[in-house]
Amino acid sequence: MKKESLWGEALKKIVKDKISLFSLIVVLVYTIIAILVSLGVIVGDWHQTVGPNYAPPSSDFIFGTDFLGRDVFKKVIYGVQVAMSVGFISSMISIPIGVVLGATAGYFGGVVDEIIVWFYTTFSSIPTIMLLISISFILEKGITSVYIALGLTTWVHLCRLVRGEVIKHKNRDYVQAVTAIGGGHARKLFRHIIPNVFHVVIINASLQFQVAIKSEVILSYLGLGVQEQPSWGKMINDAKQELTSGYWWQLAFATLAMFLIVLAFNILGDALRDALDPKLKGKES
Amino acid sequence: MRCFLWGILLTSLLATVSCTKKGGSTGEKVLQLGTPAKVKGFDPIEASDLYSGNEVARVYEGLLQFHYLKRPYELVPNLAAEMPKVSNEGLTYTFKLKKGVLFHDNQCFPGTKGREMVAKDVEYSLKRLADPKLQSKGWWLLDGKIKGLNEWREKYSDAEKVNYEEEIPGMQVLDTYVIQFTLVKPFPQFLYAFAMPFTYVVPREAVEFYGDSFLNNPVGTGPFMTGQYTQANTIIYKKFHKYRDEYYPSEGAEGDEAAGLLKSAGKKIPFVDKIKVTIMPESQPMWLNFLKGNIDAMAIPKDNFNQAMVGGVLNEDFKKKGITEVKKVGLDVTFIAFNHENKLFKNNLKLRAAMSLAFDREFMNKNFYNGISIPAQSIIPPNIAGYIDGYVGPFQNFDLEKAKKLLAEAGYPEGKKLPEITYHFKYDTTGRQNAEAIKQMMGNIGINLKLIGVTWPELVKVVNTKQAMMYGMAWGADYPDAENFLQLLYSPNAAPGSNGSNYNDPEFDKKYEEAVVLPDGPERTKKYEELYKYAAEKVPLIYGFHRVNYVLEHGWFRNYKFIEFDHGVAKYWDIDLEAKDKLKPNL
Numbered sequence: 001m002k003k004e005s006l007w008g009e010a011l012k013k014i015v016k017d018k019i020s021l022f023s024l025i026v027v028l029v030y031t032i033i034a035i036l037v038s039l040g041v042i043v044g045d046w047h048q049t050v051g052p053n054y055a056p057p058s059s060d061f062i063f064g065t066d067f068l069g070r071d072v073f074k075k076v077i078y079g080v081q082v083a084m085s086v087g088f089i090s091s092m093i094s095i096p097i098g099v100v101l102g103a104t105a106g107y108f109g110g111v112v113d114e115i116i117v118w119f120y121t122t123f124s125s126i127p128t129i130m131l132l133i134s135i136s137f138i139l140e141k142g143i144t145s146v147y148i149a150l151g152l153t154t155w156v157h158l159c160r161l162v163r164g165e166v167i168k169h170k171n172r173d174y175v176q177a178v179t180a181i182g183g184g185h186a187r188k189l190f191r192h193i194i195p196n197v198f199h200v201v202i203i204n205a206s207l208q209f210q211v212a213i214k215s216e217v218i219l220s221y222l223g224l225g226v227q228e229q230p231s232w233g234k235m236i237n238d239a240k241q242e243l244t245s246g247y248w249w250q251l252a253f254a255t256l257a258m259f260l261i262v263l264a265f266n267i268l269g270d271a272l273r274d275a276l277d278p279k280l281k282g283k284e285s
Numbered sequence: 286m287r288c289f290l291w292g293i294l295l296t297s298l299l300a301t302v303s304c305t306k307k308g309g310s311t312g313e314k315v316l317q318l319g320t321p322a323k324v325k326g327f328d329p330i331e332a333s334d335l336y337s338g339n340e341v342a343r344v345y346e347g348l349l350q351f352h353y354l355k356r357p358y359e360l361v362p363n364l365a366a367e368m369p370k371v372s373n374e375g376l377t378y379t380f381k382l383k384k385g386v387l388f389h390d391n392q393c394f395p396g397t398k399g400r401e402m403v404a405k406d407v408e409y410s411l412k413r414l415a416d417p418k419l420q421s422k423g424w425w426l427l428d429g430k431i432k433g434l435n436e437w438r439e440k441y442s443d444a445e446k447v448n449y450e451e452e453i454p455g456m457q458v459l460d461t462y463v464i465q466f467t468l469v470k471p472f473p474q475f476l477y478a479f480a481m482p483f484t485y486v487v488p489r490e491a492v493e494f495y496g497d498s499f500l501n502n503p504v505g506t507g508p509f510m511t512g513q514y515t516q517a518n519t520i521i522y523k524k525f526h527k528y529r530d531e532y533y534p535s536e537g538a539e540g541d542e543a544a545g546l547l548k549s550a551g552k553k554i555p556f557v558d559k560i561k562v563t564i565m566p567e568s569q570p571m572w573l574n575f576l577k578g579n580i581d582a583m584a585i586p587k588d589n590f591n592q593a594m595v596g597g598v599l600n601e602d603f604k605k606k607g608i609t610e611v612k613k614v615g616l617d618v619t620f621i622a623f624n625h626e627n628k629l630f631k632n633n634l635k636l637r638a639a640m641s642l643a644f645d646r647e648f649m650n651k652n653f654y655n656g657i658s659i660p661a662q663s664i665i666p667p668n669i670a671g672y673i674d675g676y677v678g679p680f681q682n683f684d685l686e687k688a689k690k691l692l693a694e695a696g697y698p699e700g701k702k703l704p705e706i707t708y709h710f711k712y713d714t715t716g717r718q719n720a721e722a723i724k725q726m727m728g729n730i731g732i733n734l735k736l737i738g739v740t741w742p743e744l745v746k747v748v749n750t751k752q753a754m755m756y757g758m759a760w761g762a763d764y765p766d767a768e769n770f771l772q773l774l775y776s777p778n779a780a781p782g783s784n785g786s787n788y789n790d791p792e793f794d795k796k797y798e799e800a801v802v803l804p805d806g807p808e809r810t811k812k813y814e815e816l817y818k819y820a821a822e823k824v825p826l827i828y829g830f831h832r833v834n835y836v837l838e839h840g841w842f843r844n845y846k847f848i849e850f851d852h853g854v855a856k857y858w859d860i861d862l863e864a865k866d867k868l869k870p871n872l
Binding site: 047049053067068141223227228234237238240241245 | 591652712713714715717718721722725728735736737738
């Protein structure tokens with residue numbers, strides 16, 4: 001009997017479901033856009049005036065123009081890069097922290113566990129938005145501090161989950177087998193346990209991605225986020241005053257762009273969990 | 286007690302009657318005003334905010350006031366019979382008071398009859414302002430100016446009781462109606478103090494009779510008097526029937542005649558029988574009340590500008606209802622400052638001029654000031670002596686080619702070789718958009734600005750510690766004297782003083798020092814005008830705008846003219862009852 005790998009099977013499941021497939025495509029398209037913008041291939045000229053200010057959406061400017069006559073479409077596209085990079089880099093910071101701390105706490109238990117649990121419980125009792133604001137204040141304002149601020153504040157949930165999973169796994173037969181043949185702690189933990197709990201990390205990352213995107217928008221709205229580049233948060237902030245004059249397009253398109261990616265990541269997160277979590281296996285079909 | 290209850294019953298009855306009549310007038314002229322802040326009470330020395338000052342000024346009066354119609358702003362006598370005589374090289378000011386000015390009838394006077402106001406009252410009121418026990422926020426007005434007053438204040442700061450009988454060398458009552466002030470050094474701006482509510486005249490009897498509740502029991506000489514002030518949301522004033530003979534001015538500024546502002550010329554003031562001031566902290570309820578005709582006039586709230594004015598013209602619908610607009614030109618200037626201690630800008634006129642030329646004021650005006658503000662050519666705003674109407678500075682009007690040329694001459698063709706220039710601004714939506722627009726404009730000539738949005742306290746801090754390279758700010762007048770604006774460029778005022786750009790130009794300083802000690806007059810105006818031009822030619826700052834808004838008034842409101850220092854001007858306002866009966870039901 002031919003046995004597919006866990007990942008191959010998961011991908012197959014996602015592709016079979018239309019909504020999940022759509023989400024995957026959205027995420028891929030956003031990623032490609034983000035890469036192209038980062039490489040400077042597209043919308044490098046977003047800051048140029050292309051027409052009259054506040055031109056409504058038309059065939060010339062499909063998303064309209066802003067108060068300086070800049071193309072809102074280009075700003076939205078540039079915003080994709082800002083959002084995706086924030087999601088990606090902050091995840092790259094928070095995942096290692098969460099996994100290492102969670103795995104260490106779960107595996108060693110005892111005093112190590114107590115210290116780490118105490119640390120993240122205390123840490124998570126600080127309101128996230130306050131913590132974000134204070135970190136952005138300490139670091140110089142700009143996109144780098146957004147990466148760091150979000151990276152440093154979003155690891156707690158993952159840490160908890162990984163700790164739980166590791167506790168569950170550490171006395172399983174396969175781990176005891178490793179002990180029996182003389183495997184050390186590091187080998188047991190990194191070679192054997194973590195790969196077996198990694199689906200938790202993947203599912204969590206896709207959810208964390210959209211939390212990071214939303215947080216960036218909030219920070220930029222408050223003026224603590226990106227300074228020089230366009231961002232959806234800044235566009236929504238502009239709209240706060242423009243709406244009374246009937247200029248709705250910055251708000252509408254920035255919100256739409258954000259809505260799509262956040263929704264896609266949510267659905268994808270669910271689909272990944274369904275596909276990867278062994279506990280849910282066999283419940284469907 | 287019984288009397289008090291009857292009073293309540295009567296007032297509520299009146300209220301009901303006027304409600305049921307719906308729009309019909311009772312033959313009584315009632316001025317309906319709104320104010321956005323709670324009033325701190327009616328003690329002149331406590332009137333440190335604009336709104337308390339406005340209320341105080343209905344009941345009390347000062348020795349001087351600003352001419353209601355004339356512009357530039359001009360001081361004219363109010364309780365004084367004439368403008369004071371200045372002698373002894375600007376050190377001595379002799380005020381002669383009007384005769385027959387009566388205080389309001391009040392139980393604090395024997396027989397409840399208000400007595401005549403005399404020079405002693407002026408002395409007493411100024412001593413109250415200086416009283417160390419009362420801790421008035423208006424003390425800065427007199428601090429270090431009148432001979433012996435600081436010593437008097439100092440002497441009693443730890444004493445149990447302040448001795449008001451003690452004579453102060455610089456404040457002499459020469460006879461019943463004459464008071465003389467002697468200053469420590471010449472200070473031509475001294476006179477403005479007498480037009481501010483802090484120095485308004487109060488009778489000693491009332492202060493002593495009411496004690497702590499003097500705050501709620503105003504007894505002045507003004508055109509209006511209050512009943513008991515209850516600190517509720519409405520304050521009602523009644524006309525003071527024994528108000529001395531004062532008349533509406535017969536001269537005005539250009540255009541006042543055409544605007545109908547001289548129709549009441551020479552008539553006895555005040556015109557209205559009652560003033561009803563309603564306290565409404567939020568602008569939306571006030572706006573809705575205005576639209577219903579419950580408030581006679583108000584400035585257009587920012588968020589409603591587009592509802593009221595379409596393309597700079599009053600909405601047709603408003604016009605049909607008889608509403609008209611009055612332009613409000615504020616005494617202020619916005620600017621983008623260079624830090625002149627930074628060697629990039631110091632003595633680099635060409636770079637500064639290039640940046641000023643790249644700044645498109647027309648675009649900014651259209652997008653940030655509804656297209657109605659006045660692009661500034663220099664530092665002095667309109668309506669003050671020193672401002673030159675029609676003057677166009679050499680580097681103030683948008684000219685991209687010239688800007689590029691000057692930048693190249695400065696040694697930075699197309700912005701090459703320029704270090705990174707940072708621009709600090711107060712972060713809010715408008716502030717950021719403003720900064721983005723400035724960045725774009727500077728980008729047009731190749732200069733890259735790095736924007737740094739900060740909170741207001743942070744901005745003040747970076748400016749005061751000379752850390753900002755460039756920043757955006759505005760200055761509003763304390764009094765209508767160009768000195769108040771020119772001092773922004775005077776080098777001894779460098780940060781943390783008001784010269785936050787640290788502009789240091791010995792020639793400017795010299796001209797400034799010569800001008801500010803002169804008394805008001807053509808000679809000083811000429812010097813101010815020279816400084817105005819000099820401040821445009823040297824581009825110490827990139828000047829932005831003198832900001833403008835509109836006040837809307839109903840068709841029955843008469844004689845309204847915008848005046849920056851509007852204390853006590855309600856005495857000139859009138860209500861046309863016939864017009865009100867016609868217009869109000871259609872609102």
